[in-house]
Amino acid sequence: MTAASSAKVLSTELNKLTKEPVEGFSISLKSEHNLYEWKVAIFGPPKTLYEGGYFKAEMTFPKDYPYSPPTFRFRTEMWHPNIYENGDVCISILHPPVDDPQSGELPSERWNPTQNVRTVLLSVISLLNEPNTFSPANVDASVMYRKFKESGGSEDEYKTIIVEQVKKSQKDAERDGVKIPTTLDEYCIKWAPERDTVEEIESENFWYDDDDDDDDMDSEDFEDD
Template identity: 75%
Template sequence: MCSPSAVRALGLEFKSLQEEPVEGFRVKLVNDENLFEWEVAIFGPPNTLYEGGYFKASMKFPPDYPYSPPTLKFLTKVWHPNVYENGDLCISILHPPVDDPQSGELPCERWNPTQNVRTILLSVISLLNEPNTFSPANVDASVMYRKWKESRGKDKEYENIIRYNPHPHCYHVM
């Protein structure tokens, strides 16, 4: 059962994002009758390897939102250190605020009810710009990204997978 406060919070957030769109992403409801599932369009940030990219994602909210975090899953294939092969995104802000010494994350980096869709999506855009290679979801992408960064862009393998290769794991930036 969805809480009335979750319905209210999601309604206000959705309305705010429609009235005051944020550069870098757009949101819409998958079904006008369901505030708990959104379709997200994320645009690759300027001056990054993902510039010019268009990434579709699904955002699903739990019945007790904003007390529990939503999930975000890319529907477009994305070659990125923090995106699992199935499209699930690994980002601290979407992890429940439990104390987990194994994760390497501080509880303050994790979800809390003051976060919202806007802060989540801005964090995703930031992650496209600067992946977290210390806790990768895609180890191969992480290794390639670090090699690319250490070579100051001279090692083109990571960049080529993102931009040009007809690789099953990548999204082509147009």
């Protein structure tokens, strides 16, 4: 797949997510000239440890997307069994579909070209609520989470850390001028971009020229300024 082909796929996904956003998420491009790097804001779901949180992340897409998976990295500090110290998310759907018996993952659980940004976002929010402690990226967080679950919440060190991180994220939201949903009804609002952004995305020549041959597309067209 050429850069032009992957750009077409990404522009289509961005357009669709703009019109039909995922509940609890807000997305935008890091730069209007680069389709391969997206900003993501995640609002903590009500009735979970992450309730009231505002967590910033980034998705980076390879030039052969959707044949290879994107990466998903939190920019907000996250204490979680499946999130590395640098913020990278360790989840099956983001792993290439290779046969790796030592990982404990089936090829069918890994990335394939039928996956998309929407399925990644939903998988990430599911992972926050239901960590996988069998192959942790953060062993200490995994041990702490197990104690928390197995004790019925009496061993609450894990919860305490998450609550503190939620409070810190709320200060980020205040600095960014973002209103965090506090009720289920607010959380279920589709967090769509402003109208001007929608109109830009829908512009026919915004990302690519249909008359151009894929091979004529230079990947530098999508680099940051």
